[in-house]
Amino acid sequence: LDAVEAAIRVLEDNPLFNAGKGSVFTHDGRNELDASIMEGRERKAGAVAGVTIVKNPITAARAVMEKTKHVLLIGKGADVFAADVGLEIVDPSYFRSEKRWKQLQDQLREEREAKEKKGAALPAVSPAREWSTVGAVAIDAAGNLAAGTSTGGMSNKQYGRVGDSPIIGAGTFADNATCAVSCTGHGEFFIRWSVAHEIAALMRYRGMTTQQAADDVILRQLKQVEGEGAAIALDVNGNFAMSYNSEGMYRGYMTADGTSTVLLFDK
Ligand code: ASP
Numbered sequence: 001l002d003a004v005e006a007a008i009r010v011l012e013d014n015p016l017f018n019a020g021k022g023s024v025f026t027h028d029g030r031n032e033l034d035a036s037i038m039e040g041r042e043r044k045a046g047a048v049a050g051v052t053i054v055k056n057p058i059t060a061a062r063a064v065m066e067k068t069k070h071v072l073l074i075g076k077g078a079d080v081f082a083a084d085v086g087l088e089i090v091d092p093s094y095f096r097s098e099k100r101w102k103q104l105q106d107q108l109r110e111e112r113e114a115k116e117k118k119g120a121a122l123p124a125v126s127p128a129r130e131w132s133t134v135g136a137v138a139i140d141a142a143g144n145l146a147a148g149t150s151t152g153g154m155s156n157k158q159y160g161r162v163g164d165s166p167i168i169g170a171g172t173f174a175d176n177a178t179c180a181v182s183c184t185g186h187g188e189f190f191i192r193w194s195v196a197h198e199i200a201a202l203m204r205y206r207g208m209t210t211q212q213a214a215d216d217v218i219l220r221q222l223k224q225v226e227g228e229g230a231a232i233a234l235d236v237n238g239n240f241a242m243s244y245n246s247e248g249m250y251r252g253y254m255t256a257d258g259t260s261t262v263l264l265f266d267k
Contacts, residue, residue, distance in 0.1 A: 018100075051078045134150050164187040196231065217243075230242070
């Protein structure tokens, strides 16, 4: 859990990723952040959705897991809870990056142009997608798994929209009996296909390996319905998969001897 939270905090603080600072904007120009975390020993989990002032939503998700009787807090309740337990609070403007603001303006312009041309509105989310939600999975020396995911969601999303990232079983899942999973991609598909849990279920009930299970969901089930995205999955024996049906996936891993590997587009 410590490793997952620490890795995700670094990525949240880095404006290059769509999580924490540098998150994408809603249609009406705000940042609403989602995150979740889960551990595999007792299947404890915590999540926040639609937070607006919490600097590190992954830490708020962990606080929900460790300090409340609940799994998911949303909106104002989640923001107030985070402040009450002493997490770092920021002005909403902290999350703004010029790159993401421009991305929203481009999408709004494309929508306006399409409307003028065809007299019909485009869907709320433009097809020009880029998945940069962040996530991490880890295993400790005792064989305990953990997974976490953090995101600003999808650019130009409707006010109040919640994606898969804070939904346990969709964007995040961990169970020591199978694997830890974190997902990125078109959240509505990941919710409908229960992607993170489906990967674990294929291992549990069909005896698939981590790679087979991740590939079955990402490369077969989701591919068939054009549900774009990716998952990272790690099992109790340290086997892992990083499966994606998108053009690329910025990913990396570190083994117990400290060797780290980073991959971008190569399959
Ligand atoms: N899965 C995220 C969401 O739908 C977006 C992403 O992965 O970039 O909110």
